Amino acid sequence: MEQKKQIEVVAAVICEAGRVFATQRGYGEWKDWWEFPGGKMEAGETPEEALRREICEELATEIEVGPLLTTVDYDYPKFHLTMHCFRCRLASGRPTLLEHEAARWLDRTELSTVCWLPADKVAIENMDHDGFWSPIP
Numbered sequence: 118m119e120q121k122k123q124i125e126v127v128a129a130v131i132c133e134a135g136r137v138f139a140t141q142r143g144y145g146e147w148k149d150w151w152e153f154p155g156g157k158m159e160a161g162e163t164p165e166e167a168l169r170r171e172i173c174e175e176l177a178t179e180i181e182v183g184p185l186l187t188t189v190d191y192d193y194p195k196f197h198l199t200m201h202c203f204r205c206r207l208a209s210g211r212p213t214l215l216e217h218e219a220a221r222w223l224d225r226t227e228l229s230t231v232c233w234l235p236a237d238k239v240a241i242e243n244m245d246h247d248g249f250w251s252p253i254p
């Protein structure tokens with residue numbers, strides 16, 4: 118039997134003042150679903166380099182990449198996804214939507230008000246604990 122396609126992505130959980138940045142996909146099979154910005158790592162890149170590049174391409178801004186928060190493995194019908202989610206913060210400038218159709222800053226009470234991609238729902242369950250939301254210096 119043919120092996121299912123494996124996709125590995127890095128995702129930026131950009132945090133600021135008790136809120137996280139969520140983006141709505143603007144194209145493709147999962148158009149209109151919400152996600153953390155990011156994408157596939159290219160050969161030779163570290164996860165941090167890939168994230169900084171993707172955020173520059175998608176949001177025209179610089180981020181600082183912090184610790185790995187969670188890695189989610191999720192079986193989509195057409196591929197198997199491994200997604201590494203990193204805590205990030207904006208380093209300079211505000212995000213500009215170059216590829217996404219919308220974005221929102223969500224606080225803890227608003228997290229489930231958007232329709233997250235299935236893998237992201239798992240990531241959020243893993244991350245949504247008090248430690249995640251307590252302020253970091």
Ligand SMILES: Nc1nc2c([nH]c(=O)n2[C@H]2C[C@H](O)[C@@H](COP(=O)(O)OP(=O)(O)OP(=O)(O)O)O2)c(=O)[nH]1
Nearest residue numbers: 124126128145152153154155156157198234236237
């Ligand atoms: N970037 C990103 N992708 C995600 C998330 N959750 C999730 O299931 N995915 C899936 C959707 C995509 O099918 C897959 C690859 O993401 P991608 O951003 O590189 O996808 P893409 O369709 O833009 O890829 P490409 O055309 O640039 O090759 O990962 C997420 O939070 N962020």
